[in-house]
Amino acid sequence: MTDPMLAELLYQLADDELVIGHRDSEWLGLAPHIEEDIAFGSIAQDEVGHATAFYRLLSDLGLGVADDLAFLRPAGERRNAVLLERPNGAGTYLQDPAFDWGYTVARRLAYDLYDAIRLEVLATSSAHQPLAQLAAKIRREERYHLLHHVTWFKRLAEGTDESRRRLAIGIERTWEDVGGLFVMTPSDYFPTTAEALVERWTAELRPQFLAVGLAWPLALPAPAVDGRAGQHTPDLAALLDTMGEVYRTAPGASW
């Protein structure tokens, strides 16, 4: 019988990675320049790959087939932070995609920094061995992601007045939801506290802001919608609709 706290944690990890990887993949063919399109595509693939690995851990615990867990669970059962389900911008990836690179840079940096800290705790002290081992591997891949996002953060902050303005807007929008990343229940599987996570995250991210002369936003507002409790926005429902559209026509069929 699986400890529900372990399952909850794994769903958070898997759903976080799947939802952000899916959002990232909407940028394919639409990124600011061709070389960056290619680089960002790899980051998107890494996230979906990580999600797959976490769904497999859930599957190993007897909770279902990985694809079913990824494609069939309704929004109310999803445990991703709401920050990650927000659209990349106005429009959809098929219709008038007015995607916002400033928001993408801000959101990705905020999330991947949080994820790096989360993975470090899991890798070094999770009571669930398979999770600790997986986290150790994934951490190494996240190095490139962080380098990418930090570099972009600097480029936009130090580029032009316009890019600085857009980044600031992206940060503002990210801050509306970023508190939702840290909602968690301490357990042997994830032995830390929300306060500790916020403290470490602030210690990493605040210097990046100061280094480029951006004011550090004062507080992390409490999330209006708590994704970790299964509260989500219509954006997630639309995302899941699209994502499962083909799968649902014949679940269990071979594709």
Added chain:
Amino acid sequence: MFNVYEVFIQKDHGSPHVWVGSVDAGSPDDALLLARENFLRRDPAVSIWVVKQEQVHRTDYEDRDFFARETDKSYRMLTGYNKANAEKWRKYKKNLLDLEKDFVKD
């Protein structure tokens, strides 16, 4: 207009850096970051070099005489020696064998 960076990859510590292509990028650091995914999605590596395209100095293809080797250079090649040496070693080896025959008889 972006700068063009020529990209060199070293696949392991037993191998030299090899040219693989080029990227348009705003800076050398960006070029390094982009080079990883533009060229190494399927290959392992331990090092990337990027060099601004203008910094690459090159010979002129049309100046073929620059590379001309027309007269016998075998004096500095393996092929200049190994056959002649081998013949001599065969002779000495034969002498040694003959000596051994005599020794055994004694």
Added chain:
Amino acid sequence: MTDEERLEQFMARIERGEKIESTDWMPMEYRVTLVKFMQMHALSEVMGALPEKEWVPKAPTLARKLSLMAKVQDEMGHGQLILRVAEDLAKPLGKTREDLVGELLTGVCKFHNVFHMPAPTWADAGIIGWLVDGAAVVTQAALLDSSYGPYARVLQRVCAEEGFHIQHGESICLALAEGTPEQRQMLQEALNRWWESLLLFFGPAETTSASATILMKYRFRTRTNEELRQKFFAKYVPRIWSLGLTIPDPDFRWDEAKQTWHYTQPDWTKLKAIARNEGPLSQYRLGLRRMSYEQTKWVREALLGQAGAIA
């Protein structure tokens, strides 16, 4: 040396099968024609990413999602590799990447007819990966002995990656062919939809267009459209039939006497509309590219701020 003498020498090199490099003397006609050809090839790869990326968010398994993302990424990668070659050759013409990409968006530079077509079902993603990429490999393999050295070399890498694409596409189609009756039907319908485009892909058999003649003269490309189309049939028709799929052409058959595949000619006039960017999804797809390019202009300017500053 006079220009006539240079030209004579240049053509002699071409006839001898020698490779031309980016810094060699070349007639303006060679440079201009090749830049256009490679620009169109590169930007077709970039546009080619769009029909398939439609299916990434809807890919029906995690494995397919990953595979399709990688494949689409490769197409952007091919665009990048070939565009870099085109940029280097276009430099003396004063053209930059921005100019080359800009010409796509204004319609001056066309993109391959096959990417103007809709991909309305998951099976279309499979057919594209298997047969459209299959057709591209036939064309690209024939360009491997192109007289322009940098292009021939970069195509080696491109062709190697196409191997994965075709396997990816085959894998999707095989799963559908072996699946439920609905999946098999979806696959057959996708094939029916794409068959004409696959014929049009190679261009008309008789072509006396100025650029085609120039490309052959300079041994930039060396095979005719019909040769390539027949090669495609030879390779893929037996496999299509082996899956129990039908070619949506009642007259399609191997002509033993002529030793060629006989097929009903597609409607070649469709290519004219496509060449005016009036194909089924031409404006829609260009619209996506134009929009994203305009929307991200501020980002490129931020990057270029540094490019200007760095000596």
